[in-house]
Amino acid sequence: MSDPRELYQQVIIEHNKKPRNFGDLEPCTHQAHGLNPLCGDDIVLKLVVEDGLVKDIRFQGHGCAISKASSSLMTVNVKGRTQAEAEVLVEQFRAMIRGTLDVEHQAHDLGRLTLFSGVKDLPSRVKCAVLPWATLHSALHGEDTTSTE
Amino acid sequence: MTTAVLPLDVPGIRRDFPALTTPFHGKPLIYLDSAVSSLTPLPVVERMSRYQSFEHTNVHRGVSTLSQEATDRFEEAREKVRAFINAPSVKQIVWTRGTTESINLVAQTFGRRNVHAGDEILLSAMEHHADIVPWQLLAEERGATLRVIPMNDDGELILDGLDDLINERTRLVGVTHVSNVLGTINPVKEIIARAHAKGVPVLVDGAQAVPHLHVDVVDLDADFYVFSGHKLSGPTGIGVLYGKRELLEAMPPWHGGGSMILSVTWEKTTYAPVPARFEAGTPPIAQAIGLGAAIDYVTALGLDRIAAHEHALLAYATERLQAIPGLRIIGTAREKASVISFVLDGIHPHDIGSILDHEGVVVRAGHHCAQPVMTRFQIPATTRASFAYFNTREDVDALVSGILKVQEIFQ
Ligand SMILES: Cc1ncc(COP(=O)(O)O)c(C=O)c1O
Numbered sequence: 001m002s003d004p005r006e007l008y009q010q011v012i013i014e015h016n017k018k019p020r021n022f023g024d025l026e027p028c029t030h031q032a033h034g035l036n037p038l039c040g041d042d043i044v045l046k047l048v049v050e051d052g053l054v055k056d057i058r059f060q061g062h063g064c065a066i067s068k069a070s071s072s073l074m075t076v077n078v079k080g081r082t083q084a085e086a087e088v089l090v091e092q093f094r095a096m097i098r099g100t101l102d103v104e105h106q107a108h109d110l111g112r113l114t115l116f117s118g119v120k121d122l123p124s125r126v127k128c129a130v131l132p133w134a135t136l137h138s139a140l141h142g143e144d145t146t147s148t149e
Numbered sequence: 150m151t152t153a154v155l156p157l158d159v160p161g162i163r164r165d166f167p168a169l170t171t172p173f174h175g176k177p178l179i180y181l182d183s184a185v186s187s188l189t190p191l192p193v194v195e196r197m198s199r200y201q202s203f204e205h206t207n208v209h210r211g212v213s214t215l216s217q218e219a220t221d222r223f224e225e226a227r228e229k230v231r232a233f234i235n236a237p238s239v240k241q242i243v244w245t246r247g248t249t250e251s252i253n254l255v256a257q258t259f260g261r262r263n264v265h266a267g268d269e270i271l272l273s274a275m276e277h278h279a280d281i282v283p284w285q286l287l288a289e290e291r292g293a294t295l296r297v298i299p300m301n302d303d304g305e306l307i308l309d310g311l312d313d314l315i316n317e318r319t320r321l322v323g324v325t326h327v328s329n330v331l332g333t334i335n336p337v338k339e340i341i342a343r344a345h346a347k348g349v350p351v352l353v354d355g356a357q358a359v360p361h362l363h364v365d366v367v368d369l370d371a372d373f374y375v376f377s378g379h380k381l382s383g384p385t386g387i388g389v390l391y392g393k394r395e396l397l398e399a400m401p402p403w404h405g406g407g408s409m410i411l412s413v414t415w416e417k418t419t420y421a422p423v424p425a426r427f428e429a430g431t432p433p434i435a436q437a438i439g440l441g442a443a444i445d446y447v448t449a450l451g452l453d454r455i456a457a458h459e460h461a462l463l464a465y466a467t468e469r470l471q472a473i474p475g476l477r478i479i480g481t482a483r484e485k486a487s488v489i490s491f492v493l494d495g496i497h498p499h500d501i502g503s504i505l506d507h508e509g510v511v512v513r514a515g516h517h518c519a520q521p522v523m524t525r526f527q528i529p530a531t532t533r534a535s536f537a538y539f540n541t542r543e544d545v546d547a548l549v550s551g552i553l554k555v556q557e558i559f560q
Pocket of ligand 1: 185246357377
């Protein structure tokens with residue numbers, strides 16, 4: 001396992017303390033509720049999508065530093081992108097965590113989200129990092145709830 | 150502890166647990182998760198291995214010597230369980246897969262027969278999901294209601310209103326002997342007496358009690374007492390349902406199949422007497438024998454000595470953890486077994502668990518299958534350290550330095 005310090009870098013600690021785009025968003029066009037029954041992590045994600053563009057996105061709920069920072073950085077990266085681009089990010093993020101995308105040697109659009117690449121060495125935490133992304137996927141596909149189980 | 154007991158030979162005991170002397174993430178393993186499942190000592194592993202290698206065949210079938218001997222070993226283990234909890238008869242010891250299955254068995258047999266629309270089942274506020282969900286399923290099916298014995302901020306049950314909570318509609322009281330989250334040792338003897346005063350039977354969930362306390366089902370006057378092998382230094386896949394004779398005998402079968410019958414025709418089946426009636430199919434034989442060996446092991450160490458050792462560790466750990474700024478212990482009952490749950494300001498238990506894991510310290514982080522307890526204390530989860538007879542003060546020190554490291558990372 002990698003040293004947890006590599007994962008718990010300043011950026012992640014900072015986003016955990018001061019998550020961006022945290023709060024309610026009404027009215028919204030898309031929303032979903034993500035649950036990790038194993039640990040009780042719980043997020044509600046709301047979006048305003050207009051003309052195929054993610055105009056606004058916010059999340060609420062509680063979870064560990066990994067899931068909170070992942071949610072926070074996700075909102076930052078998705079806001080202002082097209083829905084199609086957001087879906088590509090979802091896929092690339094999942095692939096990175098699964099270990100099928102080598103972020104150092106393969107092309108991707110993840111930018112600072114590669115901070116989470118260390119999660120692939122912590123199998124017990126994979127679901128924490130992926131939960132917001134799975135929830136985003138559900139929201140964009142009109143599903144109300146997502147579970148990591 | 151008023152009477153002096155000889156201390157445990159902890160270094161000697163630790164040699165029975167190969168995991169404790171094998172590096173883990175390059176460090177010694179500090180196992181503080183016995184409440185989730187205890188490590189299995191070598192004599193138990195070896196006993197199961199001997200059975201599996203040389204003595205194995207099915208039980209209660211056939212006339213071969215091998216089969217007879219396997220049956221004898223299997224039934225000897227049942228006798229060990231009987232003696233361990235002081236049950237009057239081996240006929241009151243039913244093998245199950247564990248605590249969860251034992252409770253489901255009672256809910257689906259006793260419960261289905263006795264719980265009707267409008268009836269109530271009374272559970273304590275600190276039950277494990279295993280002692281909630283089976284009753285919820287039954288209540289939904291029957292149109293019955295679950296009611297709850299509340300607890301205070303220390304994690305002690307509030308028994309003032311108990312006599313009102315138990316009323317003419319109450320069909321069963323379910324209470325955990327020791328809370329797996331809070332460590333609270335509940336006054337089950339008193340609860341049972343007060344339920345019996347109103348003619349209501351009590352099921353005691355002993356999953357966390359049997360590893361730490363002398364349990365005497367007759368002294369408690371428990372109607373049902375359930376536990377799992379794997380929390381008592383034994384293997385997974387085996388558990389026990391103890392029940393009062395007249396209750397077990399009045400209960401209909403649950404799972405049907407081989408071994409639970411007297412005779413079968415196309416028209417009608419007659420059922421075996423208890424406990425066989427509740428043991429359809431091939432049982433977990435090696436596991437039952439392993440549980441018997443585990444009982445021998447802890448009995449030889451001495452439950453009094455185990456309790457004294459764990460109590461001292463709990464006191465030491467409580468003192469050291471309380472001294473950490475920003476740390477709050479959840480569960481501060483006067484009567485506690487060796488379980489400490491805690492929360493750290495601003496740091497989620499999963500992050501604590503991951504970082505401690507890297508330090509070689511294995512704890513549990515989460516809701517511990519007791520979400521109503523989390524709700525009661527308005528927290529999403531806790532980190533829990535639980536101590537067994539092989540743990541030492543050095544283990545507690547490692548936990549403390551691990552926690553300080555977590556706080557440093559999160560500063
Ligand atoms: C108090 C309590 N009850 C029931 C259970 C369930 O035991 P098992 O999973 O062995 O069936 C546990 C295990 O965590 C427990 O601590």
